[in-house]
Amino acid sequence: MLKFPRTIRLDPSDTFVFERAAEPGEWAVSGAFVFWHRDPATLGQKQRVALRSGFLGIDSLGWSTLAIVTEATEAERETMIERLAGQLVEKFGAPDAQAARHAAEEEIAFAGSLCEHPPQTLLAVQRTVENGEIRERFRTLKPRAGAGDADRLHGHASAFTFHEVEGDVEPKEEVDLLGLIRTDARTTDRT
Numbered sequence: 001m002l003k004f005p006r007t008i009r010l011d012p013s014d015t016f017v018f019e020r021a022a023e024p025g026e027w028a029v030s031g032a033f034v035f036w037h038r039d040p041a042t043l044g045q046k047q048r049v050a051l052r053s054g055f056l057g058i059d060s061l062g063w064s065t066l067a068i069v070t071e072a073t074e075a076e077r078e079t080m081i082e083r084l085a086g087q088l089v090e091k092f093g094a095p096d097a098q099a100a101r102h103a104a105e106e107e108i109a110f111a112g113s114l115c116e117h118p119p120q121t122l123l124a125v126q127r128t129v130e131n132g133e134i135r136e137r138f139r140t141l142k143p144r145a146g147a148g149d150a151d152r153l154h155g156h157a158s159a160f161t162f163h164e165v166e167g168d169v170e171p172k173e174e175v176d177l178l179g180l181i182r183t184d185a186r187t188t189d190r191t
Contacts, residue, residue: 002077003115004108005029005067005123007057014065019046022057022064027072027080029111031056031063032127032134033092033103040129051134052127058084061091066141067114069121080108114138 007022014021022028035043035051043051054063058080072080084104085097094100114123122141127134 001071002074002112003069003117003119004072004077004080004112005055005115006070007055007062007064008066008068008122009064010066014063017046017049017065018054018063019044019050020060020062022055022062023060024064026057026059026062026064027076027083027111028055028057028064028067029084029107030114030125030136032136033107035127035134051129053125055123055125058087061087065124067123069115069117069119069123071119077108077112081105084108118142 005028007024007026007028009021009024031050031054034056040048040051050063053065055065055067056062057064081101081104084107085094085100088094088100088103089097094103115121117123117140124139124141126137126139128137129135
């Protein structure tokens with residue numbers, strides 16, 4: 001079985017920290033390509049939040065703070081590629097369908113490479129721009145050992161609080177890692 005990230009919404013914060021929030025359960029990709037060749041200084045506050053910490057939902061092109069590792073079939077993988085390729089042509093000006101499909105295949109393969117963890121593992125991304133290049137760092141959040149299904153969801157849901165602020169100050173994210181075991185942190189650079 002293949003594994004790919006899906007968007008997840010544990011609380012309503014994504015609906016106010018991003019310009020457009022992804023719908024829960026969408027297949028997701030890193031989405032860093034949205035910001036290639038864009039000067040971060042020209043981005044609005046909510047765009048900067050997406051650059052810094054968002055996964056891109058393939059269907060809505062909305063953003064999600066977290067993604068969850070989910071099993072998928074080969075047919076679902078093919079559908080992801082086709083949908084993303086269509087979005088690349090329609091919304092991002094890919095030169096043709098063949099180039100869009102190639103780029104979509106690469107994005108989907110990269111998204112799959114982030115899911116070398118058990119299903120239901122939460123993924124988070126942190127991006128920085130260094131010397132004009134986007135650097136991505138991915139982290140996993142796993143439930144406490146021995147937690148039941150209901151406890152797992154509750155444990156993740158209570159781990160994050162978000163605060164909306166006005167003006168140029170970006171929202172701070174507070175993470176309470178008590179009860180969560182962070183067993184994997186992986187840095188991936190893409191240029």
